[in-house]
Amino acid sequence: MTITNLTNTRIDKWLWAARFFKTRSLATNAVELGRILQNEQRIKPAHAVKVGDMLEIHHAEQIWQVEVLRIMEVRSSATIAQTMYAETAESITKRQQRAEHKRLHTEPAAQLQQRPTKRQRRQLANVSVE
Known part of the structure:
Protein backbone atom coordinates (compact mmCIF):
# COMPACT_ATOMS: atom_id res chain seq x y z
CA MET A 1 0.00 0.00 0.00
CA THR A 2 1.47 3.36 -0.98
CA ILE A 3 1.45 6.10 1.57
CA THR A 4 1.87 9.13 -0.70
CA ASN A 5 -0.82 8.47 -3.35
CA LEU A 6 -3.84 8.20 -1.04
CA THR A 7 -6.63 10.70 -1.63
CA ASN A 8 -8.93 9.51 1.16
CA THR A 9 -9.15 6.94 3.93
CA ARG A 10 -11.44 5.86 6.75
CA ILE A 11 -11.69 8.40 9.56
CA ASP A 12 -10.82 5.85 12.25
CA LYS A 13 -7.64 4.82 10.41
CA TRP A 14 -6.62 8.45 9.97
CA LEU A 15 -7.19 9.29 13.66
CA TRP A 16 -5.09 6.30 14.66
CA ALA A 17 -2.32 7.12 12.17
CA ALA A 18 -2.30 10.78 13.29
CA ARG A 19 -1.81 9.53 16.88
CA PHE A 20 -4.93 11.04 18.41
CA PHE A 21 -5.81 7.54 19.70
CA LYS A 22 -3.61 4.64 20.78
CA THR A 23 -5.62 1.98 18.98
CA ARG A 24 -7.94 1.90 16.03
CA SER A 25 -10.71 0.44 18.14
CA LEU A 26 -10.52 3.47 20.49
CA ALA A 27 -10.76 5.75 17.45
CA THR A 28 -13.73 3.78 16.11
CA ASN A 29 -15.46 3.97 19.48
CA ALA A 30 -14.93 7.75 19.69
CA VAL A 31 -16.43 8.24 16.22
CA GLU A 32 -19.43 6.06 17.10
CA LEU A 33 -20.02 8.07 20.29
CA GLY A 34 -20.08 11.32 18.32
CA ARG A 35 -16.85 12.71 19.74
CA ILE A 36 -15.47 13.33 16.25
CA LEU A 37 -17.10 15.89 13.98
CA GLN A 38 -16.14 16.25 10.33
CA ASN A 39 -17.06 19.62 8.85
CA GLU A 40 -19.36 20.14 11.87
CA GLN A 41 -21.32 16.91 11.27
CA ARG A 42 -21.42 13.57 13.07
CA ILE A 43 -20.02 10.71 11.03
CA LYS A 44 -19.57 6.94 11.10
CA PRO A 45 -16.20 5.15 11.49
CA ALA A 46 -16.10 4.07 7.83
CA HIS A 47 -16.65 7.63 6.58
CA ALA A 48 -13.87 8.89 4.28
CA VAL A 49 -11.64 11.76 5.29
CA LYS A 50 -9.79 13.75 2.64
CA VAL A 51 -7.31 16.62 2.50
CA GLY A 52 -8.93 19.92 3.46
CA ASP A 53 -11.54 18.47 5.83
CA MET A 54 -11.99 20.18 9.19
CA LEU A 55 -12.20 17.82 12.18
CA GLU A 56 -13.24 18.54 15.75
CA ILE A 57 -11.83 15.88 18.05
CA HIS A 58 -13.01 15.52 21.68
CA HIS A 59 -10.64 13.23 23.56
CA ALA A 60 -9.55 13.03 27.22
CA GLU A 61 -10.87 16.47 28.26
CA GLN A 62 -9.14 17.99 25.22
CA ILE A 63 -10.78 19.47 22.14
CA TRP A 64 -8.78 19.82 18.94
CA GLN A 65 -9.93 21.60 15.80
CA SER A 77 6.56 8.44 14.31
CA ALA A 78 5.00 11.34 16.16
CA THR A 79 6.93 13.91 14.12
CA ILE A 80 5.53 12.50 10.88
CA ALA A 81 2.05 12.25 12.41
CA GLN A 82 2.12 15.96 13.27
CA THR A 83 2.57 16.78 9.58
CA MET A 84 -0.79 15.15 8.81
CA TYR A 85 -2.83 18.01 10.29
CA ALA A 86 -2.72 21.68 11.23
CA GLU A 87 -4.42 22.81 14.42
CA THR A 88 -6.33 26.09 14.20
CA ALA A 89 -5.08 29.07 16.21
CA GLU A 90 -8.41 29.29 18.00
CA SER A 91 -8.11 25.66 19.09
CA ILE A 92 -4.59 26.18 20.41
CA THR A 93 -5.60 29.18 22.54
CA LYS A 94 -8.69 27.39 23.92
CA ARG A 95 -6.64 24.33 24.90
CA GLN A 96 -4.03 26.54 26.61
CA GLN A 97 -6.75 28.42 28.49
CA ARG A 98 -8.35 25.15 29.66
CA ALA A 99 -4.97 23.82 30.81
CA GLU A 100 -4.24 27.03 32.71
CA HIS A 101 -7.70 27.01 34.31
CA LYS A 102 -7.28 23.38 35.34
CA ARG A 103 -3.84 24.12 36.80
CA LEU A 104 -5.11 27.07 38.85
CA HIS A 105 -8.48 25.67 39.95
CA THR A 106 -7.92 22.24 41.39
CA GLU A 107 -10.75 20.24 42.90
CA PRO A 108 -10.46 20.36 46.73
CA ALA A 109 -11.13 16.63 47.07
CA ALA A 110 -8.35 15.80 44.57
CA GLN A 111 -5.73 16.44 47.24
CA LEU A 112 -7.13 13.77 49.55
CA GLN A 113 -5.44 10.38 49.37
CA GLN A 114 -8.08 8.47 51.33
CA ARG A 115 -11.61 8.85 52.54
CA PRO A 116 -11.98 12.25 54.25
CA THR A 117 -12.45 12.45 57.99
CA LYS A 118 -15.41 14.24 59.52
CA ARG A 119 -13.27 17.33 60.06
CA GLN A 120 -12.06 17.29 56.44
CA ARG A 121 -15.64 16.90 55.17
CA ARG A 122 -16.64 20.00 57.11
CA GLN A 123 -13.72 21.92 55.64
CA LEU A 124 -14.66 20.78 52.14
CA ALA A 125 -18.26 21.85 52.71
CA ASN A 126 -17.12 25.30 53.79
CA VAL A 127 -14.81 25.66 50.78
CA SER A 128 -17.47 24.67 48.27
CA VAL A 129 -20.01 27.14 49.74
CA GLU A 130 -17.71 30.16 49.40
Missing part, protein backbone atom coordinates in the same frame (compact mmCIF):
# COMPACT_ATOMS: atom_id res chain seq x y z
CA VAL A 66 -7.68 20.49 12.98
CA GLU A 67 -7.48 20.68 9.21
CA VAL A 68 -6.41 17.51 7.41
CA LEU A 69 -3.22 18.17 5.41
CA ARG A 70 -2.11 14.66 4.56
CA ILE A 71 -3.62 11.19 4.32
CA MET A 72 -1.87 8.12 5.73
CA GLU A 73 -3.20 4.72 6.75
CA VAL A 74 -0.10 3.53 8.58
CA ARG A 75 1.04 4.68 11.98
CA SER A 76 4.53 6.14 12.08
